[in-house]
Amino acid sequence: DCPGTGSTQAGRAAACQGCPNQRLCAAGATAPDPAEAAELRERLRGVKHTVLVLSGKGGVGKSTFSALLAHGLAADETKQVALLDIDICGPSIPKMMGLEGEQVHQSGSGWSPVYVEENLGVMSAGFLLSSPDDAVIWRGPKKNGLIKQFLRDVDWGEIDYLIVDTPPGTSDEHLSIVQYLSAVHIDGAVIITTPQEVSLQDVRKEINFCHKVKLPIIGVVENMSGFICPKCKNESQIFPPTTGGAEKMCQNFNISLLGKVPLDPQIGKSCDRGQSFLSEAPESPATLSYRNIIQRIQEYCDQHHFQEEKII
Numbered sequence: 001d002c003p004g005t006g007s008t009q010a011g012r013a014a015a016c017q018g019c020p021n022q023r024l025c026a027a028g029a030t031a032p033d034p035a036e037a038a039e040l041r042e043r044l045r046g047v048k049h050t051v052l053v054l055s056g057k058g059g060v061g062k063s064t065f066s067a068l069l070a071h072g073l074a075a076d077e078t079k080q081v082a083l084l085d086i087d088i089c090g091p092s093i094p095k096m097m098g099l100e101g102e103q104v105h106q107s108g109s110g111w112s113p114v115y116v117e118e119n120l121g122v123m124s125a126g127f128l129l130s131s132p133d134d135a136v137i138w139r140g141p142k143k144n145g146l147i148k149q150f151l152r153d154v155d156w157g158e159i160d161y162l163i164v165d166t167p168p169g170t171s172d173e174h175l176s177i178v179q180y181l182s183a184v185h186i187d188g189a190v191i192i193t194t195p196q197e198v199s200l201q202d203v204r205k206e207i208n209f210c211h212k213v214k215l216p217i218i219g220v221v222e223n224m225s226g227f228i229c230p231k232c233k234n235e236s237q238i239f240p241p242t243t244g245g246a247e248k249m250c251q252n253f254n255i256s257l258l259g260k261v262p263l264d265p266q267i268g269k270s271c272d273r274g275q276s277f278l279s280e281a282p283e284s285p286a287t288l289s290y291r292n293i294i295q296r297i298q299e300y301c302d303q304h305h306f307q308e309e310k311i312i
Contacts, residue, residue: 002212025175037183040151043110044184046158047082049301051218052177054210055192056202058168061223061261062192063087064271066165067096069190071276072294074120079160082113083122084150086177087167088143089136091126098274102127110155123154140172147176161301168202170209178213187301188216190258193249194224195241200249207253218300219256221293222246227263228285238263259293261286 003009011026053066070083085093094100102114104127113121189210193203210217227236250257264286270277278287
């Protein structure tokens with residue numbers, strides 16, 4: 001079994017042979033040194049809650065969920081929300097948040113996030129590209145360096161929720177963000193899947209990744225969970241849950257199913273326009289499902305924070 005990225009045997013144990021991350025772990029590249037950890041703590045001291053959005057599978061709606069989670073949390077004007085996109089090779093958050101073409105600005109206190117609203121800031125590799133069509137062809141160490149720079153050099157300020165949108169998989173970016181944020185605090189991960197087995201197979205790997213690196217799992221969201229025809233109201237399973245879907249998987253792993261979000265063509269249209277689907281279709285069954293899921297995440301974070309304060 002994996003000894004864990006924080007172990008002295010990371011990358012050196014017999015179980016590490018053949019692992020694609022063996023060299024990275026053995027070099028200790030994912031663990032910040034004490035000075036670096038102190039620097040990260042200082043920069044992120046104003047962040048109250050951090051939520052990672054993960055999935056082993058691509059195309060299941062991580063970025064869509066991240067964007068709508070940020071919009072939903074920022075609907076409370078008393079809350080400050082930040083959305084960090086660490087999908088270096090496929091940064092879609094700028095498009096979804098209506099920020100395509102924006103650039104990162106430098107100030108005396110570091111990089112400034114790009115703001116959608118006064119209480120909703122965004123940072124993404126997409127802001128560093130001269131064109132949305134530019135390909136980012138980087139090896140792991142350069143990706144890790146940019147993730148560290150996003151955490152260390154961005155002037156995040158006082159934030160109630162930092163949402164981190166990640167690429168699919170369990171590799172460099174995921175190891176880096178977990179290790180760098182271990183210098184401060186992570187409330188947990190929300191894992192996104194679709195109902196069919198070909199998705200669940202990769203999502204189980206993500207769950208095991210979270211267990212290996214001791215990352216708490218807030219729960220699982222099943223995206224694209226059926227389609228209700230707006231005319232006849234009949235429900236169709238576009239991605240049939242042949243092995244029981246997310247519900248059965250959550251039972252097997254003893255983790256929470258936060259909710260199921262049905263397909264709605266308006267979601268894709270809203271994302272392409274850079275608008276919040278929650279505002280554009282407030283009565284949609286998908287919006288109601290999103291709002292219930294967001295409320296459960298808020299309750300989890302509040303309870304987590306309360307338990308930590310009791311321990312302190």
